[in-house]
Structures are given as C-alpha cells and as structure tokens.
Amino acid sequence: MTSSSYMDFLNAPRVQGKAVLPNGKEVECKTPESWQKPKQAVQSAPAWSKPLKSVAASVNAEKAASYNELYRQHGITGAYHNEKGELFFESREQRKKCLALRGLVDMDGGYGD
Known part of the structure; x- marks a missing residue:
C-alpha cells in the first residue's frame, strides 16, 4: 500500500x-487484537523481590560463616551468605553497605544506591 x-x-x-x-x-x-483492551488485568512481577540473590558477589562456601560474621560486626543485618556461599540481600540499603564493605561496585544500582 x-x-x-x-x-x-x-x-x-x-x-x-x-x-x-x-x-x-x-x-x-x-481492529487488531493488540489494540483491544485486555479482558483481565495482567499481573506483573514486582521490581524488587526479597531476598535478592547475588551469585557474582558469592564467596567460597568454606568462608561464608566468616563473611556473615564480618557483616554483623559492621552492623549489616540484611545481608548473608547461604551454605553454598551465595550472597542474599534483604534491602537495597543493605546491598549498598555490604558491597561497599567488600570494595565491590553495583553497576546496576539505581538513583540513591
């Protein structure tokens, strides 16, 4: 056309x-179907689901307990390593504090992170 x-x-x-x-x-x-209003509201996943797992900031499983103790000594209560050594965060604030303590930088951090 x-x-x-x-x-x-x-x-x-x-x-x-x-x-x-x-x-x-x-x-x-x-009228294309894509232009029609959906019959039911679409549920989307929240932008932040707790806890957030970070494989990149993981440690050796043998050192997980010592890192957990280090976080507690510095007042970081919302970050911990599981038995595999993967790092979990309970909030963005705790993620920021934990990564700063270890000298890591979060390139995906948003405004204020």
Missing part, C-alpha cells in the same frame, strides 16, 4: 466495519 492509498484508506468513509476507497474498492476494517 503506497502512502497515498494509505491516506485514502484512513480518510475513506466507513459503513458497518468496511471502508470504501475512492477507486470503489471495499476494504474490511478490523
């Missing part, structure tokens, strides 16, 4: 879901 025929289509009178083009051709007008 060229741009002029497209404009003809947009400006054509519509009768019962059909448009009549200037050349006399009738074209059926359908």
Whole structure:
C-alpha cells in the first residue's frame, strides 16, 4: 500500500466495519487484537523481590560463616551468605553497605544506591 492509498484508506468513509476507497474498492476494517483492551488485568512481577540473590558477589562456601560474621560486626543485618556461599540481600540499603564493605561496585544500582 503506497502512502497515498494509505491516506485514502484512513480518510475513506466507513459503513458497518468496511471502508470504501475512492477507486470503489471495499476494504474490511478490523481492529487488531493488540489494540483491544485486555479482558483481565495482567499481573506483573514486582521490581524488587526479597531476598535478592547475588551469585557474582558469592564467596567460597568454606568462608561464608566468616563473611556473615564480618557483616554483623559492621552492623549489616540484611545481608548473608547461604551454605553454598551465595550472597542474599534483604534491602537495597543493605546491598549498598555490604558491597561497599567488600570494595565491590553495583553497576546496576539505581538513583540513591
């Protein structure tokens, strides 16, 4: 469809879901399903689900207990390593404090992180 025929289509009178083009051709007008309102609201996942797991900041499983103790000594209560050594955070504030203590930088941190 060229741009002029497209404009003809947009400006054509519509009768019962059909448009009549200037050349006399009738074209059926359908509303794409993607334009129709959804029948039910779509549930989306929250941006932050607790706890957040960080594999990149994990430690050797043998050192997990010593790192957990280090966090408690510095007042970081919302960050801990599990038995595999993976690091979990309970809040963005605790993530920021924990990573700063270890000298790590969060490149995905948002405003205020």
